[in-house]
Amino acid sequence: MTPAKTYQDLRVWQSAHAFVIEVYACTRSFPKDELFGLTAQLRRSAVSVPSNIVEGFGRWSDKDKVKFYNIAEASLAEADYQLFLAQELNYSDTATARNTALDTKKLLAAFIKSIRP
Known part of the structure:
Protein backbone atom coordinates (compact mmCIF):
# COMPACT_ATOMS: atom_id res chain seq x y z
CA MET A 1 0.00 0.00 0.00
CA THR A 2 1.27 3.46 -0.89
CA PRO A 3 1.70 5.74 2.13
CA ALA A 4 -0.73 8.64 2.32
CA LYS A 5 0.73 11.92 1.11
CA THR A 6 -2.04 14.02 2.62
CA TYR A 7 -4.69 13.38 5.23
CA GLN A 8 -7.25 13.35 2.41
CA ASP A 9 -5.66 10.14 1.13
CA LEU A 10 -6.61 8.33 4.35
CA ARG A 11 -9.71 6.13 4.08
CA VAL A 12 -10.40 6.76 7.76
CA TRP A 13 -10.41 10.53 7.19
CA GLN A 14 -12.67 10.14 4.13
CA SER A 15 -15.15 8.15 6.22
CA ALA A 16 -14.97 10.65 9.09
CA HIS A 17 -15.52 13.54 6.67
CA ALA A 18 -18.56 11.79 5.17
CA PHE A 19 -19.84 11.34 8.73
CA VAL A 20 -19.66 15.10 9.35
CA ILE A 21 -21.57 15.83 6.14
CA GLU A 22 -24.28 13.37 7.21
CA VAL A 23 -24.48 14.88 10.71
CA TYR A 24 -24.94 18.37 9.26
CA ALA A 25 -27.66 17.05 6.94
CA CYS A 26 -29.62 15.33 9.69
CA THR A 27 -29.28 18.21 12.18
CA ARG A 28 -30.89 20.64 9.74
CA SER A 29 -34.26 19.19 10.74
CA PHE A 30 -33.66 19.48 14.50
CA PRO A 31 -35.97 21.86 16.39
CA LYS A 32 -34.82 25.47 16.35
CA ASP A 33 -34.70 25.51 20.16
CA GLU A 34 -31.88 22.95 19.94
CA LEU A 35 -29.69 25.21 17.79
CA PHE A 36 -27.40 26.07 20.71
CA GLY A 37 -27.98 22.75 22.47
CA LEU A 38 -27.90 19.31 20.90
CA THR A 39 -27.45 20.62 17.34
CA ALA A 40 -24.31 22.56 18.20
CA GLN A 41 -22.89 19.88 20.49
CA LEU A 42 -23.43 17.11 17.93
CA ARG A 43 -21.88 19.14 15.14
CA ARG A 44 -18.86 19.98 17.32
CA SER A 45 -18.27 16.37 18.34
CA ALA A 46 -18.67 15.21 14.72
CA VAL A 47 -16.24 17.82 13.36
CA SER A 48 -13.76 16.83 16.07
CA VAL A 49 -13.39 13.35 14.53
CA PRO A 50 -11.77 14.24 11.19
CA SER A 51 -10.08 17.27 12.77
CA ASN A 52 -8.20 15.06 15.23
CA ILE A 53 -7.33 12.61 12.46
CA VAL A 54 -5.80 15.54 10.56
CA GLU A 55 -3.92 16.72 13.64
CA GLY A 56 -2.61 13.22 14.30
CA PHE A 57 -1.55 12.88 10.68
CA GLY A 58 0.53 16.03 11.07
CA ARG A 59 2.44 14.71 14.08
CA TRP A 60 5.84 13.06 13.78
CA SER A 61 5.91 10.49 16.56
CA ASP A 62 3.64 7.46 16.65
CA LYS A 63 2.83 8.25 20.28
CA ASP A 64 1.55 11.71 19.32
CA LYS A 65 -0.33 10.34 16.32
CA VAL A 66 -2.12 7.73 18.43
CA LYS A 67 -3.00 10.35 21.06
CA PHE A 68 -4.99 12.37 18.52
CA TYR A 69 -6.51 9.29 16.90
CA ASN A 70 -7.72 8.22 20.36
CA ILE A 71 -9.32 11.64 20.82
CA ALA A 72 -11.04 11.12 17.47
CA GLU A 73 -12.38 7.78 18.76
CA ALA A 74 -13.77 9.45 21.88
CA SER A 75 -15.41 12.22 19.86
CA LEU A 76 -16.96 9.62 17.59
CA ALA A 77 -18.41 7.77 20.58
CA GLU A 78 -19.83 11.06 21.90
CA ALA A 79 -21.41 11.90 18.55
CA ASP A 80 -22.88 8.41 18.24
CA TYR A 81 -24.66 8.81 21.57
CA GLN A 82 -25.96 12.23 20.54
CA LEU A 83 -27.33 10.73 17.33
CA PHE A 84 -29.00 7.99 19.39
CA LEU A 85 -30.55 10.67 21.61
CA ALA A 86 -31.78 12.64 18.60
CA GLN A 87 -33.42 9.48 17.25
CA GLU A 88 -35.07 8.80 20.63
CA LEU A 89 -36.38 12.37 20.69
CA ASN A 90 -37.74 11.94 17.14
CA TYR A 91 -35.69 14.87 15.87
CA SER A 92 -34.44 13.08 12.77
CA ASP A 93 -33.73 9.69 11.25
CA THR A 94 -30.11 9.22 12.24
CA ALA A 95 -29.61 5.66 10.92
CA THR A 96 -27.39 6.64 7.98
CA ALA A 97 -25.13 8.81 10.13
CA ARG A 98 -24.92 6.12 12.82
CA ASN A 99 -23.98 3.50 10.21
CA THR A 100 -21.22 5.77 8.91
CA ALA A 101 -20.10 6.31 12.51
CA LEU A 102 -19.81 2.54 12.94
CA ASP A 103 -17.83 2.20 9.71
CA THR A 104 -15.55 5.04 10.80
CA LYS A 105 -15.09 3.46 14.22
CA ILE A 115 0.50 2.23 14.13
CA ARG A 116 0.86 0.65 17.54
CA PRO A 117 3.55 -2.04 17.80
Missing part, protein backbone atom coordinates in the same frame (compact mmCIF):
# COMPACT_ATOMS: atom_id res chain seq x y z
CA LYS A 106 -13.90 0.21 12.62
CA LEU A 107 -11.54 2.02 10.25
CA LEU A 108 -10.14 4.14 13.06
CA ALA A 109 -9.54 1.12 15.32
CA ALA A 110 -7.71 -0.69 12.51
CA PHE A 111 -5.74 2.46 11.67
CA ILE A 112 -4.59 2.86 15.28
CA LYS A 113 -3.72 -0.83 15.49
CA SER A 114 -1.53 -0.48 12.39
Whole structure:
Protein backbone atom coordinates (compact mmCIF):
# COMPACT_ATOMS: atom_id res chain seq x y z
CA MET A 1 0.00 0.00 0.00
CA THR A 2 1.27 3.46 -0.89
CA PRO A 3 1.70 5.74 2.13
CA ALA A 4 -0.73 8.64 2.32
CA LYS A 5 0.73 11.92 1.11
CA THR A 6 -2.04 14.02 2.62
CA TYR A 7 -4.69 13.38 5.23
CA GLN A 8 -7.25 13.35 2.41
CA ASP A 9 -5.66 10.14 1.13
CA LEU A 10 -6.61 8.33 4.35
CA ARG A 11 -9.71 6.13 4.08
CA VAL A 12 -10.40 6.76 7.76
CA TRP A 13 -10.41 10.53 7.19
CA GLN A 14 -12.67 10.14 4.13
CA SER A 15 -15.15 8.15 6.22
CA ALA A 16 -14.97 10.65 9.09
CA HIS A 17 -15.52 13.54 6.67
CA ALA A 18 -18.56 11.79 5.17
CA PHE A 19 -19.84 11.34 8.73
CA VAL A 20 -19.66 15.10 9.35
CA ILE A 21 -21.57 15.83 6.14
CA GLU A 22 -24.28 13.37 7.21
CA VAL A 23 -24.48 14.88 10.71
CA TYR A 24 -24.94 18.37 9.26
CA ALA A 25 -27.66 17.05 6.94
CA CYS A 26 -29.62 15.33 9.69
CA THR A 27 -29.28 18.21 12.18
CA ARG A 28 -30.89 20.64 9.74
CA SER A 29 -34.26 19.19 10.74
CA PHE A 30 -33.66 19.48 14.50
CA PRO A 31 -35.97 21.86 16.39
CA LYS A 32 -34.82 25.47 16.35
CA ASP A 33 -34.70 25.51 20.16
CA GLU A 34 -31.88 22.95 19.94
CA LEU A 35 -29.69 25.21 17.79
CA PHE A 36 -27.40 26.07 20.71
CA GLY A 37 -27.98 22.75 22.47
CA LEU A 38 -27.90 19.31 20.90
CA THR A 39 -27.45 20.62 17.34
CA ALA A 40 -24.31 22.56 18.20
CA GLN A 41 -22.89 19.88 20.49
CA LEU A 42 -23.43 17.11 17.93
CA ARG A 43 -21.88 19.14 15.14
CA ARG A 44 -18.86 19.98 17.32
CA SER A 45 -18.27 16.37 18.34
CA ALA A 46 -18.67 15.21 14.72
CA VAL A 47 -16.24 17.82 13.36
CA SER A 48 -13.76 16.83 16.07
CA VAL A 49 -13.39 13.35 14.53
CA PRO A 50 -11.77 14.24 11.19
CA SER A 51 -10.08 17.27 12.77
CA ASN A 52 -8.20 15.06 15.23
CA ILE A 53 -7.33 12.61 12.46
CA VAL A 54 -5.80 15.54 10.56
CA GLU A 55 -3.92 16.72 13.64
CA GLY A 56 -2.61 13.22 14.30
CA PHE A 57 -1.55 12.88 10.68
CA GLY A 58 0.53 16.03 11.07
CA ARG A 59 2.44 14.71 14.08
CA TRP A 60 5.84 13.06 13.78
CA SER A 61 5.91 10.49 16.56
CA ASP A 62 3.64 7.46 16.65
CA LYS A 63 2.83 8.25 20.28
CA ASP A 64 1.55 11.71 19.32
CA LYS A 65 -0.33 10.34 16.32
CA VAL A 66 -2.12 7.73 18.43
CA LYS A 67 -3.00 10.35 21.06
CA PHE A 68 -4.99 12.37 18.52
CA TYR A 69 -6.51 9.29 16.90
CA ASN A 70 -7.72 8.22 20.36
CA ILE A 71 -9.32 11.64 20.82
CA ALA A 72 -11.04 11.12 17.47
CA GLU A 73 -12.38 7.78 18.76
CA ALA A 74 -13.77 9.45 21.88
CA SER A 75 -15.41 12.22 19.86
CA LEU A 76 -16.96 9.62 17.59
CA ALA A 77 -18.41 7.77 20.58
CA GLU A 78 -19.83 11.06 21.90
CA ALA A 79 -21.41 11.90 18.55
CA ASP A 80 -22.88 8.41 18.24
CA TYR A 81 -24.66 8.81 21.57
CA GLN A 82 -25.96 12.23 20.54
CA LEU A 83 -27.33 10.73 17.33
CA PHE A 84 -29.00 7.99 19.39
CA LEU A 85 -30.55 10.67 21.61
CA ALA A 86 -31.78 12.64 18.60
CA GLN A 87 -33.42 9.48 17.25
CA GLU A 88 -35.07 8.80 20.63
CA LEU A 89 -36.38 12.37 20.69
CA ASN A 90 -37.74 11.94 17.14
CA TYR A 91 -35.69 14.87 15.87
CA SER A 92 -34.44 13.08 12.77
CA ASP A 93 -33.73 9.69 11.25
CA THR A 94 -30.11 9.22 12.24
CA ALA A 95 -29.61 5.66 10.92
CA THR A 96 -27.39 6.64 7.98
CA ALA A 97 -25.13 8.81 10.13
CA ARG A 98 -24.92 6.12 12.82
CA ASN A 99 -23.98 3.50 10.21
CA THR A 100 -21.22 5.77 8.91
CA ALA A 101 -20.10 6.31 12.51
CA LEU A 102 -19.81 2.54 12.94
CA ASP A 103 -17.83 2.20 9.71
CA THR A 104 -15.55 5.04 10.80
CA LYS A 105 -15.09 3.46 14.22
CA LYS A 106 -13.90 0.21 12.62
CA LEU A 107 -11.54 2.02 10.25
CA LEU A 108 -10.14 4.14 13.06
CA ALA A 109 -9.54 1.12 15.32
CA ALA A 110 -7.71 -0.69 12.51
CA PHE A 111 -5.74 2.46 11.67
CA ILE A 112 -4.59 2.86 15.28
CA LYS A 113 -3.72 -0.83 15.49
CA SER A 114 -1.53 -0.48 12.39
CA ILE A 115 0.50 2.23 14.13
CA ARG A 116 0.86 0.65 17.54
CA PRO A 117 3.55 -2.04 17.80
